[in-house]
Amino acid sequence: MIVHSDEISRDVSVPAEAAPAIEVRDLVKAFYDVSGDRITLAAANVNFTVKRGEFVCIVGPSGCGKTTVLRILAGLEQPFSGEFRLHTSAQPAMVFQEASVLPWLTVAQNVAFPLKLKGVAAKEQRARVAELLELTGLTDFADARPHQLSGGMKQRVSVARALVDDRDILLMDEPFGALDEQTRLVLQQELLRIWERTGKTVVFITHSVDEALTLADRVLVMSPRPGTIVADLPVPFERPRDVVEMRRDKRFWDLTYEVWRLLAVSPEH
Amino acid sequence: MIVHSDEISRDVSVPAEAAPAIEVRDLVKAFYDVSGDRITLAAANVNFTVKRGEFVCIVGPSGCGKTTVLRILAGLEQPFSGEFRLHTSAQPAMVFQEASVLPWLTVAQNVAFPLKLKGVAAKEQRARVAELLELTGLTDFADARPHQLSGGMKQRVSVARALVDDRDILLMDEPFGALDEQTRLVLQQELLRIWERTGKTVVFITHSVDEALTLADRVLVMSPRPGTIVADLPVPFERPRDVVEMRRDKRFWDLTYEVWRLLAVSPEH
Amino acid sequence: QAEDKPQIEFLYSPFADYAPFFIAKDLGYFDEFGLDVSLAPKSGTAETIQMLASGNSLAGAATWGAGLFNSIHQGATVTIVATLARMPDTVPSPSPFMVSEKAWQDGIRKVEDLKGKRVGIPGPGGFGLYSVAKALEKGGLTLDDVEAIYLPPPATAAAFANGGLEAGWSIEPFALQLEKEGLGRRLVEDHTFGTELGFLAFNNEFAQENEDVVVRFIAAFLKGARLLDNGGWNDEKILDIVAQYTGTPKDTLKGISYTIRSEDGSIDLDSVREQEEFFRAQGSLEYEGPIDIDTVYRTDLLEKANALLAKQ
Amino acid sequence: MSKPYTLSPEQIARLKSHSRREKLHRTISYFSPLLLLLLWEICSQTGLIDRRFFPAPSSIAGTAWQMTASLEIFDHIWATLRRVAVGYVLGAVPGILLGLILGLSAPIRRVLGPIFSALYPVPKIAILPLILLIFGVGDASKYVVIAIGVFFLMFYNTLGGVMQIPQIYLDVARNAGGSRFQTFRYIALPSAMPNIFTGLKLAAGSSYIIIAAAEFLGARSGVGFMIWASWQTFAVSRMFVGIVVISAMGYFTILLLEALERKFVPWAKH
């Protein structure tokens, strides 16, 4: 029997060092569709904690509820039961899995969007946006409209937008999924650099075990739908990590195997 | 100096065995945006041939023109200059990179869409759709609407739709990008099984060199924008390929390195 | 046998002036004279003339005014055969010139006081304009001495209430309601004695080729008119018919003065000429000199109709 | 955890209760126009508005009851309803079809688009004589007047909807081997459906407005005629009964369309 509280509480306070930044307890999310009278249990009893400054990756089979959990953390979805706490002064920044570039804005305006809403001075906006366009390799396309971008370019715009206003918690839903390995590598390194420098807390959904092991302090593995956390694996490699070196380490393959084993336990087919 | 013809011709005829299925010569595609008075050269002098029954992967940096080339082959975009020929009796089936599920249809109706347009009998449609839902692990969601699906599930619907009416040529634009490795592996194996059984010609865009080496007869590597084919690498492994075994082969790492080297030649940043 | 009856679609407007047709229809006079008549409501003279001239409709009734004169001048091929109605030579008038209660309280008691004031007129080119001009004449004013505002009766009530108008044209049963609600008073009632209001007309070709049908139609109309004008207004059954066609409750119809017509249905051409001159002076006519009424007005048919009716 | 997590019956009930509450709220909301009557009653009772012109709803209820009891009102409702229904269909069908066609075909849009834009603002009073000449003075010309009003609303809304179709859906149809007609039927139509329903609702409201005007003089039945006749005689109570009745007819038509929208556009928010 699982005990869960129906009250949902969200604390906004800056905690002491190494204190938890995100606490999720017994989270359950179910969708009910009236017209089809169907209930979809998207996440069941999800429990995990992310410490302040930690980089956590979530992996799990398609449709297991990863996006759902992230959306709940971002306050975009109400949990059905259970509770979660974010210890942060600002809302977490989110990189959405779906195309989320606003079609009526140019690339630069899209990136500047959170700054604009905050009322940041135009000059400051420009400088910050230029920085992020440079980072994501979109400088040439600053004035282009979203419909003129390739899939990977749109994804990079979303990443730039999430980074632009430098928030404490970063929620990233397969942010590099549509990028070639070269670009992905560059952005991974840039993300790690930013993370190390700023001490952000990052929750990062990925399908690539390689990517998880390259980036994360810990890897959370989810079961198939209804998703729950079936393993919480610390990644033992020192930072900075050398992608090529790491692959020569037996622990890399052991961990890879372990994740694969967990994911294969009860596959959807 | 590059010679190219401005005439665009497209042959529809069934050729002799091992004859080319797709021929692309000196293909150039440029976009002109009036309001910004900007020209984007998306693909420059693309040349390649795909033989009937061949499985070819295209890799290349983000924004290099992969999608553009595929769209031209599918007849969805007009080339600026150069020519291409498809030797096929039917239009190629396409898996789009962006979300392309029709929101007003259920999952099953989306998959059945090409059959419905062809006027296939309802019973036959049902049987075929059930088969593909099973294949893509969506049987439980047959009557769900697209907005109730996860990102990976939507992508699987697109794949199922492209396979449903069994066309000669299959154009796939990062079809497994949003899938976890487990599901991706299953679908890769299924795709290979179908391909071997039916002798389809497949052009498959991916960002994963692993995936390309697992699937393809040949890997075409594109340069950064304006994209052109910089290498045409045959994949020497026997089929059926064992994913784990393959990684023990030195040729696998040599090829991987070669592709990486080519992609790194002139990166976008 | 009924199928052989000539079918006629007759254009009317849903006002009490057209009551003889309603009676002729509902009391079976048209049938009596071997006609199959259907009544089709129409909004105004311009449409009616156009429908008749083009042959889309065969018969109709409409009112005198600049529209009619101009259309005849432009070659509208209609045949006018009888009067529709004229104003009675008695008070209370069916169409009094009224002053708003507000203005009355503010001291406007005579037509002369209306100089420079706002006066409501239902529209340009019709009886309303003529009637208002006649009323103003009683106080030595012309239309140029007041500010003319085009407003139909329902809107006049509102304008009387909020001071938008000081005075205006009105017609029964609206005039009585204005009085009842304390919105207005009758100011002039004797300004349009005997004025011809309208006429009964046929499509030219039809009238030429079917004189007999036209005669019978007029006879039925005259029969209805006589019944009405000779005390018919007090007959419950007749009031029922009129109430139905005009959408006016019977109680409202009772005891209100209405337009009449000459016993034999003839038109008083002098009154028509006077109206024509008035509209010429207004600059509403698009031609010089008097119109040749005689080319469109055929009295012979009316005579035959009277004879037919007398024989019956 | 070997057994998968499942929801208890109470939890399921709680999950469903939300949408049940939604439904209840919607049902209640249908009655919110009664607030208008209440407001009117208050304004009239307190003399805030002139009772000669705006008699309180309670005071016109008697007239309404009379007209209902004598069944008189139903003849008018029926006459109006028939005219609206025929005119609506006559206008909506070509409006939707031409909206779809012009939306999908740039050349046709180039030629016909400006023609429709030029015809649209032509004052109806001006073309009424033409309509009468062609369709006669009977109900046919009333159908046409309504159809014209409905046509343009449907045309522009459908066109606007088609112009907003994401290119990818058209690409999907093309790639699936869709003919022009199939793209039309299976992509453009459903994709423009939300806009079409906006048009249908606007057109429904407009139809009643137009028929009220068309019945003003050129009819001897219908709620519009009843309102006109009441105005002519300053029978204010009767007039307001007519106004309330025709507004209620329009309101219920719009509600019906909203119910249809929920049924036929299940993928949209409502």
Next chain:
Amino acid sequence: MSKPYTLSPEQIARLKSHSRREKLHRTISYFSPLLLLLLWEICSQTGLIDRRFFPAPSSIAGTAWQMTASLEIFDHIWATLRRVAVGYVLGAVPGILLGLILGLSAPIRRVLGPIFSALYPVPKIAILPLILLIFGVGDASKYVVIAIGVFFLMFYNTLGGVMQIPQIYLDVARNAGGSRFQTFRYIALPSAMPNIFTGLKLAAGSSYIIIAAAEFLGARSGVGFMIWASWQTFAVSRMFVGIVVISAMGYFTILLLEALERKFVPWAKH
């Protein structure tokens, strides 16, 4: 291939020529309504339509010239234009705002939505005397009549547009820390823009239709008045000059709105 491929100047010219041709085609298409005049001329000349009632355009040209030379027509145009402009703004602004508000807030939509649905079909022609009562017989009541017509078109079109906003855009705003007003301003408004422009075009056409009817009441100027007065006195040529003028005014307003749409909604197809 060490040097990247570039386009030659001729190729660039060829690439651009397409959009230049597009622009030319669009410009030409603006004249397609002249076909209507031609058709009318032919019908009238061949006697297909009765010339007494529908004189050929060539024959009303004289009257038009006279009215232009005497500058009479410009007074009418100016009066109508002023009324339409004021009424249009008075109706469009609250229509768009309420459409946005009701679209974004389900509770407000629940309460006010049905009220608007009930008010919409109230026949304008019937309440005209009441509007005159409140706003007087001057121009104010004409502004109000137009504003009411414009309001509902803008309201329903904006609401329909807001209801179609993809959830992800609202999520983006929320995640970016957008306030309610910012979501309103930076997401709902641009997102509903295509529908708002559909509404603006419909409202423009409707305004001219409504003013043509409203100028029958208490006006002594305006193109609508001119048409009505001409019709009353059967001055057919003058009437048709008025009809052509008011239609042309509506047409140019719609063209202007389309140009604005291209400018302000550059991300949409046109």
